[in-house]
Amino acid sequence: MKQLLTTLITVLLTAFSASAKLNVVATTPDIASIAEVVGGGEIRLTTLARPTEDPHFVDAKPSFIAKLNRADVLLQGGAELEIGWLPPLMQGSRNTKIAAGAPGNVQCNAGVTMLEVPSTLDRSQGDVHAAGNPHFLVDPENAKIVAQHIASAFAQLDREHAGLYQANATQFTKALDDHMVTWKAKLAPFQGAHIVAYHNSWPYFGKRFDLNIDLFLEPKPGIPPSPAHLANVITQMKDEGARVIIVDPYLSRKTAETVAKATDAEVVNVTQFPGGVKGSGKTYLEMMDYLIDSISTALATPPNSN
Numbered sequence: 001m002k003q004l005l006t007t008l009i010t011v012l013l014t015a016f017s018a019s020a021k022l023n024v025v026a027t028t029p030d031i032a033s034i035a036e037v038v039g040g041g042e043i044r045l046t047t048l049a050r051p052t053e054d055p056h057f058v059d060a061k062p063s064f065i066a067k068l069n070r071a072d073v074l075l076q077g078g079a080e081l082e083i084g085w086l087p088p089l090m091q092g093s094r095n096t097k098i099a100a101g102a103p104g105n106v107q108c109n110a111g112v113t114m115l116e117v118p119s120t121l122d123r124s125q126g127d128v129h130a131a132g133n134p135h136f137l138v139d140p141e142n143a144k145i146v147a148q149h150i151a152s153a154f155a156q157l158d159r160e161h162a163g164l165y166q167a168n169a170t171q172f173t174k175a176l177d178d179h180m181v182t183w184k185a186k187l188a189p190f191q192g193a194h195i196v197a198y199h200n201s202w203p204y205f206g207k208r209f210d211l212n213i214d215l216f217l218e219p220k221p222g223i224p225p226s227p228a229h230l231a232n233v234i235t236q237m238k239d240e241g242a243r244v245i246i247v248d249p250y251l252s253r254k255t256a257e258t259v260a261k262a263t264d265a266e267v268v269n270v271t272q273f274p275g276g277v278k279g280s281g282k283t284y285l286e287m288m289d290y291l292i293d294s295i296s297t298a299l300a301t302p303p304n305s306n
């Protein structure tokens with residue numbers, strides 16, 4: 001009887017603590033991977049975008065509205081990354097906890113030094129980076145800022161586990177600092193190298209690791225490549241000696257290969273989301289390992305050998 005009672009109490013306590021867990025929704029898998037580390041088993045986490053999806057154009061499923069309706073916290077990238085798909089879902093969710101300005105609405109870019117912020121907002125030509133470049137999380141220094149930011153938000157909404165969230169963010173920061181030494185060393189031989197990207201989502205990565213990722217197959221972020229623009233890129237690649245083209249999983253590798261053929265370049269599959277391409281792992285650290293390894297290997301490959 002006593003044993004039965006103990007079991008019953010344990011079951012009830014487990015059920016109670018499970019229901020008390022913070023319900024967290026992250027828009028993209030990179031933010032989710034950091035939230036998972038910070039949350040350390042004390043949160044219930046849902047990610048909206050798949051790792052193979054373009055974060056600017058996520059397929060907004062009706063089920064997202066129910067997920068947002070139940071959320072205690074919404075973690076979004078900010079800087080208009082999700083402007084094309086998230087606002088109607090937020091409206092449909094009718095959830096004041098995650099409404100703009102509420103403690104449960106976390107804009108991850110807060111505190112991050114944004115790059116390419118234009119002096120005037122101009123979306124007239126379909127430029128999806130009109131509020132500055134929103135792809136800041138591939139700089140590990142920014143991942144540290146975001147982890148701290150997430151820890152503070154979680155702590156405010158769940159004071160009982162505030163210490164744990166802070167400790168997890170600190171541990172994540174320490175792990176990034178340790179990895180950074182190796183990552184910097186692997187890319188050090190290629191300082192100043194020119195790399196071509198399909199979409200302009202790499203300025204933070206380039207700045208951190210001293211690479212010039214400054215030629216793009218898209219004429220403007222979100223605008224598909226035209227033959228005239230690609231011809232220009234080919235000429236510039238030859239001038240700069242650029243031999244690596246990086247492509248995210250949701251963009252056309254075929255277009256990149258056409259350009260690569262004309263320039264003796266190599267196409268490298270990259271991702272900003274763990275699990276976005278084969279070998280990119282399941283965590284932020286594994287994804288960064290993959291990026292550093294695949295890009296440094298391509299840069300080390302002599303021309304005409306691929």
Ligand SMILES: [Zn+2]
Pocket residue numbers: 056128129134135199200201221
């Ligand atoms: Zn973009």
